Amino acid sequence: MVENPQHIPAAPGGAGAEIRATERPARRWVRTAGLVLLLLTALVAGQKLRHRAWGWTSFIRYTLDVQNAYRQGEHAAATGVFRDYDQKLREPANARFDGLDYPPLRLWIMTKWYQWTQRNFPEVTEWQNTYAFDKPLLYLNRTFELIACVLVYFIVRVWTRPARRQRDAALPTVERGVSRPGLAAALLLWFNPAVIWDAHC
Numbered sequence: 001m002v003e004n005p006q007h008i009p010a011a012p013g014g015a016g017a018e019i020r021a022t023e024r025p026a027r028r029w030v031r032t033a034g035l036v037l038l039l040l041t042a043l044v045a046g047q048k049l050r051h052r053a054w055g056w057t058s059f060i061r062y063t064l065d066v067q068n069a070y071r072q073g074e075h076a077a078a079t080g081v082f083r084d085y086d087q088k089l090r091e092p093a094n095a096r097f098d099g100l101d102y103p104p105l106r107l108w109i110m111t112k113w114y115q116w117t118q119r120n121f122p123e124v125t126e127w128q129n130t131y132a133f134d135k136p137l138l139y140l141n142r143t144f145e146l147i148a149c150v151l152v153y154f155i156v157r158v159w160t161r162p163a164r165r166q167r168d169a170a171l172p173t174v175e176r177g178v179s180r181p182g183l184a185a186a187l188l189l190w191f192n193p194a195v196i197w198d199a200h201c
Contacts, residue, residue: 050199054138
């Protein structure tokens, strides 16, 4: 006579709990991939928008300011950044800082830009209204904009910390610690028309 096997009680939740447990890592990976894809898409789209903005506004660009910047960089490259200020101090008071209204850091950046153009465009002696010629300054502006977006994200993250602590308890693990208001603020700054116009047009 064959005895019936001993009945083993099922775990709480049964097979459904096991399925849910296996689904959680997959959902976390999907959410992580979605977040990464969103950030990469925003980064690429913002870069393309800035590049196109330069071309769209070439006919209304205020060129006198950038031409002056290029001349100041050329002069400082020949005399030295700080020697340029010393030379201005020896001039008559009424013409001492005529055309030189740059602080040292800005003048140093223009000097490095001028030197870069001389290495890459040795036949050019004047400023050129092309993206390739002005690329170092445009890339520098873009770098500062990205840094500003990161800082805005963390500022908003700190501001919304009490509300986020209450929310995190109901969110999946992958979304905990991700500040949605901070992310929205960073994206708004990255695609801000005023920022793009001021730095890339």
